[in-house]
Amino acid sequence: MIGSxxxxxxxxxxxxxxxxxxxxxxxxxxxxLLEQGxxxxxxxxxxxxxxxxxxxxxxxxxxxxxxVDLYGRLEAETGQSTGWKQCxxxxxxxxxxxxIQLRRNASVANAYGIEAHVISREEAxxxxxLMRTDDLVGAVxxxxxxxxxxxxxxxxxxxxxxxGGALLxxxxxxxxxxxERGAVAGVETSAGPIATSILVNCAGMWARELxxxxxxxxxxxxxxxxxxxxxxxAGVSSDLPVLRDPDGHVYVKExxxxxxxxxxxxxxxxxxxxxxxxxxxxxTLKEDWEKFEILMTNAVQRLPALESAEVRTFLNGPExxxxxxxxxxxxxxxxxxxxxxxxxxxxGIAAAGGAGRALAEWIVDDRPPMDLxxxxxxRFAPFHADPRFLRERxxxxxxxxxxxxxxxxxxxxxxGVRRSPLHERLRARRAAFGAKMxxxxxxxxxxxxxxxxxxxxxxxxxxxxxxxxxxRAAREAVAVFDQTSFAKLLVQGADAEAVLQRxxxxxxxxxxxxxxxxxxxxxxxxxxxxxxxxxLAADAYLVVTGSAQGTRDLDWIRRHLPGGAQVTVTDVTDAxxxxxxxxxxSRELLGRVSGADLxxxxxxxxxxxxxxxxxxxxxxxxxxxxGELGWELYVPVAEAPGVYDVLWERGGDLGLRDAGxxxxxxxxxxxxxxxxxxxxxxxxxxxxxxxxxxxxxxxxIPFIGREALLSRRGQPLAKRxxxxxxxxxxxxxxxDEPILRDGRVVGAVTSAAFGHTxxxxxxxxxxxxxAGVDERYIETGAFALDVGGERVPARxxxxxxxxxxGLRIKS
Ligand SMILES: Cc1cc2nc3c(=O)[nH]c(=O)nc-3n(C[C@H](O)[C@H](O)[C@H](O)COP(=O)(O)OP(=O)(O)OC[C@H]3O[C@@H](n4cnc5c(N)ncnc54)[C@H](O)[C@@H]3O)c2cc1C
Numbered sequence: 001m002i003g004s005x006x007x008x009x010x011x012x013x014x015x016x017x018x019x020x021x022x023x024x025x026x027x028x029x030x031x032x033l034l035e036q037g038x039x040x041x042x043x044x045x046x047x048x049x050x051x052x053x054x055x056x057x058x059x060x061x062x063x064x065x066x067x068v069d070l071y072g073r074l075e076a077e078t079g080q081s082t083g084w085k086q087c088x089x090x091x092x093x094x095x096x097x098x099x100i101q102l103r104r105n106a107s108v109a110n111a112y113g114i115e116a117h118v119i120s121r122e123e124a125x126x127x128x129x130l131m132r133t134d135d136l137v138g139a140v141x142x143x144x145x146x147x148x149x150x151x152x153x154x155x156x157x158x159x160x161x162x163x164g165g166a167l168l169x170x171x172x173x174x175x176x177x178x179x180e181r182g183a184v185a186g187v188e189t190s191a192g193p194i195a196t197s198i199l200v201n202c203a204g205m206w207a208r209e210l211x212x213x214x215x216x217x218x219x220x221x222x223x224x225x226x227x228x229x230x231x232x233x234a235g236v237s238s239d240l241p242v243l244r245d246p247d248g249h250v251y252v253k254e255x256x257x258x259x260x261x262x263x264x265x266x267x268x269x270x271x272x273x274x275x276x277x278x279x280x281x282x283x284t285l286k287e288d289w290e291k292f293e294i295l296m297t298n299a300v301q302r303l304p305a306l307e308s309a310e311v312r313t314f315l316n317g318p319e320x321x322x323x324x325x326x327x328x329x330x331x332x333x334x335x336x337x338x339x340x341x342x343x344x345x346x347x348g349i350a351a352a353g354g355a356g357r358a359l360a361e362w363i364v365d366d367r368p369p370m371d372l373x374x375x376x377x378x379r380f381a382p383f384h385a386d387p388r389f390l391r392e393r394x395x396x397x398x399x400x401x402x403x404x405x406x407x408x409x410x411x412x413x414x415x416g417v418r419r420s421p422l423h424e425r426l427r428a429r430r431a432a433f434g435a436k437m438x439x440x441x442x443x444x445x446x447x448x449x450x451x452x453x454x455x456x457x458x459x460x461x462x463x464x465x466x467x468x469x470x471x472r473a474a475r476e477a478v479a480v481f482d483q484t485s486f487a488k489l490l491v492q493g494a495d496a497e498a499v500l501q502r503x504x505x506x507x508x509x510x511x512x513x514x515x516x517x518x519x520x521x522x523x524x525x526x527x528x529x530x531x532x533x534x535x536l537a538a539d540a541y542l543v544v545t546g547s548a549q550g551t552r553d554l555d556w557i558r559r560h561l562p563g564g565a566q567v568t569v570t571d572v573t574d575a576x577x578x579x580x581x582x583x584x585x586s587r588e589l590l591g592r593v594s595g596a597d598l599x600x601x602x603x604x605x606x607x608x609x610x611x612x613x614x615x616x617x618x619x620x621x622x623x624x625x626x627g628e629l630g631w632e633l634y635v636p637v638a639e640a641p642g643v644y645d646v647l648w649e650r651g652g653d654l655g656l657r658d659a660g661x662x663x664x665x666x667x668x669x670x671x672x673x674x675x676x677x678x679x680x681x682x683x684x685x686x687x688x689x690x691x692x693x694x695x696x697x698x699x700x701i702p703f704i705g706r707e708a709l710l711s712r713r714g715q716p717l718a719k720r721x722x723x724x725x726x727x728x729x730x731x732x733x734x735x736d737e738p739i740l741r742d743g744r745v746v747g748a749v750t751s752a753a754f755g756h757t758x759x760x761x762x763x764x765x766x767x768x769x770x771a772g773v774d775e776r777y778i779e780t781g782a783f784a785l786d787v788g789g790e791r792v793p794a795r796x797x798x799x800x801x802x803x804x805x806g807l808r809i810k811s
Contacts, residue, residue, distance in 0.1 A: 001191065002167065006030040007198035007363065008187050010174045010210060012039040014047075014150055014348055015341045016202035017157035017168070018356025019363075024164025026364045031166040032196075033158075034189060036173035037281030040154040042204040044348070045282060046317040047150040048227055048260055050242050050253055051350040052089055053142065054109045054116070056405075056736075058748065059370050060326075061112045063354025070353040071148045078163065080156035083149025087241050087254070090119075090127050092139040092302075094247035099137040100458045101404050103789040104737075106140050111738035111745045111786075117141045118789065128243055130235055130303050145242060147253055150349045157356075174203075177214045183336035198363060200339045205320040206276055207328075207342035208385060216332040218377070219384035220343035221394045222276070222318035224269040224285055226292050227262025229255050230309040246402035248298030258312060259303070263295040264346070268398035270391045271318045285316040321345045321394040323384050323414065325401070329359055329375040330368060333555035339363055340377050346401065367522065371681040378552035383438055389414045406456035407734035408443070408662075410434045420484035421577050421640040429658050432463065436547045439485035442660040445470065458788065459732060463662060464754070470659035471666050471756040474626050477655030478583035480647055481664060483632065484640075486578050487550030489543040489557065493567035496539050501701035503560055505686060505709075506694045508533045508541065515606050515623050517694050519686060520556060521705030525712065527680040527689070529553045534608045534621060542572075542619075542634075546676050560704070577640035581647065582630030585654045590620065590631060592650045598631075614646045615639070626664060627671030627802065662753075669753040669762045670802035672723045678735075678750040679721055679764055687712060688766070689721050690798060716772025722747075724763040724785060724794040725755070725801045731792040732761055733785050739765050740791060741781040749785060755801060762801040763794070 006028055009016045012035030020033045035041075051068060055061045071084040093099035102118065109116035117140065124139035125131055158168055169191070176188035177199055186195040201218065203210045211218035236254055243252040250263035269291060289296075292314075300307045322328055322343040332338045341359045344351055361369040373379065383389060393414035403409065417438035420426075427433075431442035432452040444463040446452035455462040473479040491500060500508045506518035512535045520529040531545040531553065545553045550573055557569050581590060587598045596611040597603065598620075608621040616639035624630045635643050648656065674680050674689060686695045686709065697706060697713075726733070733752040738745045752763035763785060767773050775798070783796040 002032055002169070002194050004195040005032040006196065007032070007200060008194055008196045009033040009200040009202055010187075011035065011042070011202035011204055011206075012154075012158070012168065012170065013042045013044040013202065013204050014040065014154045014157065014352040015204070015344065015356060016200070017154050017161060018352045019200055019202055019341060019359050020161035020166045020168065021157040021164065022357045022360030023363065024161050024166050026360055028364065029165035031161070032194065033161070033166060033168045034172045034174055035168070035170045037279070038170050039158055039168070040151045041281035043317060043319050044154050045151045046284065046315055047349045048251070048253060048262055049083070049147045049150050049349055050251060051148055052145050052242070053114050053350075054105060054112070057374055058112050059372060060374060061114065062370070063358060064350050065114070065354070066357060067350055067353030068144065068146065071153055074153070074156040074160065078156045078159040080152065080159050081149070082153045082156050084146060085238065086144060086146040087239060088141065088143040089145035089242040089244065090124055090139050090141055091244040091246065092121075092124055093137045094135060094245070096137055097404055097458065098247055100788050102138065102140045107738055107786045107789055108736055108748070109142065111748055115143055127241060130233075130305050131243065132302055132304060147242060148349060153349065153352070174210065177338070179214060179335055184338050198337045198339070200341065200359065200363065202341045204342060205272060205318055207320070207340060209275065211332070211340065212385070214335055214338065216334045216338055216340070217380055217382050217385045218328060218340055218342060219380050219390060220320040220322050220328065221270055221387070221390035222272045222320050223394050223398050224271050224288065224291070224316050225262070225319045225346060225398070226288065226295070226314070226316045227260055228292070228311045229260045229313040229315070230258035230306065231312050232257030233259060233305050233309050235305070243302070245298065245302045248302055249399070249402050250295050250299045250302065252299065252303065259306065259309065261295070261299045261306065263298075264398050264401040265291065265294050266399035268395050270395050273387050273391050285318060287314045287316060289314075319344075319346050321397045323380070323390065323393045323397070325397045326374045327351060327355065328377050329355060329372055330362060330377045333378050333551055336559070345397070368682065371683045373677055373681065376552070378555055379548060381437065381551055383417055389417065406458065408434070408454060408461065409456055410454070416440055418485070420482050421637050422482050422484070422644050425641060425644060426482060426658065431658070431660065434661065436485060437550065439547060441485055442482055442658065444660040444662045445658045458734070460754075467660065467662040467666065468756045470657055470663035473655060473657035474583045474628055474659055474663065474667055475757055476584065477657070478581065478585040478589050478651060479657045479659035479663070480644070481580035481582065481659050483578040483580045484576075485547035486573070487545045487547060487553065488571070488573045488576055489545070489554060490570045490572045491541045491543055491557070491567060492539060492570070493565070494539055495565040495567045496541055498701060499561060499565055499567050500533060500541055501699060502703055503557060504533060505696070505703050505705065507696040507699050508535065509699070510535050512537050513607060513609050515608050515621055519680065519691065519694060520553070521703065521709075522682060523705060523708060525685040525705040525708030526682040527676060527684055528556050528682060530674060530676040530680045532623060549676060575637060577635045577637050579633040579635060579640070579644060579647070580625070580630060581633060582624060582626050583628050586630045589647065589651045589654050589656065593646050613643050616643050618643060625673055626667035627673070665751070666753040666756055669751055669764065670755040670757055670800070672764060672800035674721070675751060684721070684766070685709060685712065688717055688719050716774070718770050718772060719766050719768045720773035721764060722767050722773070722778065722796045722798060723801050724765070724783065724796055725758060726761040726763070726785065727793045727795065729760040731787050731790070733763050733787045737763070738786040739767055740784045740786060741767070757802055
């Protein structure tokens with residue numbers, strides 16, 4: 001019997017053992033890991049063991065680079081081999097589009113510090129002599145990638161954790177979690193209760209069910225994942241690199257002189273929707289050669305030797321996948337000190353070292369060690385854990401691994417979860433929809449005769465001219481955007497102002513009817529959120545934030561409510577539709593439909609008040625994300641269709657147009673309006689982001705992060721957000737491109753779009769220089785963006801690319 005522990009980890013796979021290992025490395029001794037079966041007996045034991053380093057963000061890549069470093073040195077520390085071998089990897093392209101992606105990946109890899117080389121098909125053939133290459137366009141070679149033995153890594157981590165003082169118990173099942181006052185208080189197990197204030201759910205594909213017991217949303221679902229292993233093949237040695245042929249959906253690695261070949265077929269088979277069978281340990285699923293056929297056919301095309309090879313093993317094992325193909329890390333918003341590390345989407349072996357360390361640091365410091373938003377558990381809402389939604393979604397997600405990562409690529413499954421009241425109207429007006437946080441949102445509008453379907457490519461996509469027209473309507477006439485998906489929180493009560501003053505960097509102590517643009521910062525001065533706060537009354541505020549941030553911001557506000565404060569926070573997202581009426585003729589249009597005085601004196605920028613539109617009373621807020629005169633109308637959901645109709649009845653002759661999110665992105669990038677999660681993250685301060693104007697250091701109630709900002713005020717900025725206008729009007733960056741100064745990589749693009757007013761692409765991104773990024777640094781350097789391997793000169797600036805008072809560039 002174990003009476004109590006400082007932390008209890010559930011699950012003895014590679015992730016749970018990594019968390020235990022790293023907690024002990026951070027000095028925690030009283031750590032207990034419980035495994036219902038035997039260590040590694042869940043999914044870990046049958047993983048293929050590929051470790052590819054490049055991920056979609058620099059911080060996720062950093063996690064895997066750390067795994068590589070750790071797996072290489074664990075044997076020396078613990079005496080247990082990990083099977084780590086740095087054999088490198090070759091990824092091949094069968095098509096030009098795939099090659100564009102590989103080139104982009106290689107540029108990004110190099111910017112992240114991973115050596116990557118674009119190589120010819122001939123050189124790919126030399127590196128992988130068994131491979132057929134005459135049908136290839138080219139390849140990328142990453143020498144630092146490798147492979148490991150998953151069960152051995154798990155044992156090595158377990159040994160290291162034990163040596164550090166952790167207690168690892170096999171054959172003990174966690175059957176419940178005791179929660180007191182919203183926080184973890186203990187666990188119930190098959191071997192009796194354990195008191196603990198910290199629970200770490202690393203239960204792999206069981207994690208959703210374990211979370212559900214405590215009201216914690218862990219959206220993951222298992223899918224069948226298959227590979228074969230052959231008998232030895234002539235010419236195969238352990239030095240052979242890992243091979244990925246994503247157009248053929250397959251990966252291949254050497255295994256005891258033979259080949260292990262598996263892959264990600266376009267639509268996978270979900271498994272275990274209702275529950276995972278009892279006692280599922282060191283078990284596999286039924287062979288399914290029919291499902292495997294697509295992989296086999298493609299693999300034989302690439303490696304003809306496979307055709308006659310004898311198959312030693314067919315392995316079909318379940319692995320958990322999440323709705324967006326990123327893993328799940330962090331403290332659950334529903335229960336304090338309830339942590340999750342699960343849903344590794346077939347990358348758990350590669351990620352476990354870094355993810356385990358990050359989670360251990362998160363637990364010890366009570367905050368994430370770096371910006372891990374892509375993997376953060378707070379990116380989900382409860383609907384994500386609906387088994388039907390998950391079942392449908394994960395089937396598609398598996399294939400996404402090897403899809404070409406075209407910009408704007410939308411998923412097709414699990415759609416239509418949340419719909420604006422304008423949905424049917426926008427559909428009738430030929431909207432092409434995308435999905436964000438379950439919301440269907442209009443990305444662009446197709447004219448008659450054009451299908452409202454995005455045709456993907458890395459160049460100008462089919463919607464380019466239509467989004468350009470929407471953009472022009474917002475700059476030159478008037479456009480209506482459906483922004484209903486904004487997350488909206490009502491903060492009410494006698495202490496509402498005091499609470500928000502503490503949370504917000506700007507001064508929200510304004511009279512009713514005023515809007516304040518502000519950040520909510522962490523103790524380090526980084527952005528937890530970037531939002532607007534509208535004072536509705538002495539004791540009421542409307543907080544409006546990004547569509548994807550609702551869960552996170554609600555969590556941040558709730559966890560910072562002082563005990564006994566007279567304040568309530570209510571999520572009113574679904575109660576209000578939002579219509580953005582934007583453009584120089586918006587005043588005329590809204591004047592016509594409301595009869596209200598919307599002149600500058602009566603309704604200045606930053607004002608918010610109720611006005612009548614038809615039979616509805618709507619809240620009009622004079623604010624903009626597109627950089628033009630405009631109002632956001634907050635309309636009760638039931639009345640939104642009527643208000644939209646009235647706008648159209650009266651606005652046709654003013655040049656009114658429906659506009660979508662692609663036009664908005666272009667408009668906001670030209671004006672350098674920041675987006676949370678891109679230009680402003682938990683690692684960026686207002687000084688670095690150029691948002692010092694929205695900070696009030698001298699407020700009576702000091703805000704969270706103030707001390708950090710004060711300590712850095714006036715210091716040279718070693719990192720700073722710049723804007724870029726590309727000189728070549730044909731160049732099209734999409735985001736993440738390396739930024740070069742005098743030929744040296746100094747940063748990466750956070751957002752990019754084609755600026756239709758400027759006639760060329762615009763971008764934003766952080767640039768780093770230890771001595772400080774200032775005007776002189778900007779003026780004396782020659783900047784360029786690496787767009788898919790091409791260096792495109794760009795004009796860098798601290799100011800917005802588009803300034804109506806300044807010079808307009810036209811191509
Ligand atoms: C065929 C296949 C090939 C793969 N290839 C690769 C690869 O090449 N590279 C890569 O990076 N990844 C790969 N993966 C993915 C990788 O295996 C997983 O991401 C990883 O093993 C997940 O580890 P885990 O610790 O989260 O889960 P698991 O290993 O499943 O561990 C979870 C543990 O929790 C225990 N548990 C659950 N509930 C309870 C409870 N209530 N009480 C106590 N214990 C409990 C389970 O028994 C289990 O042992 C592959 C997966 C498959 C299926």
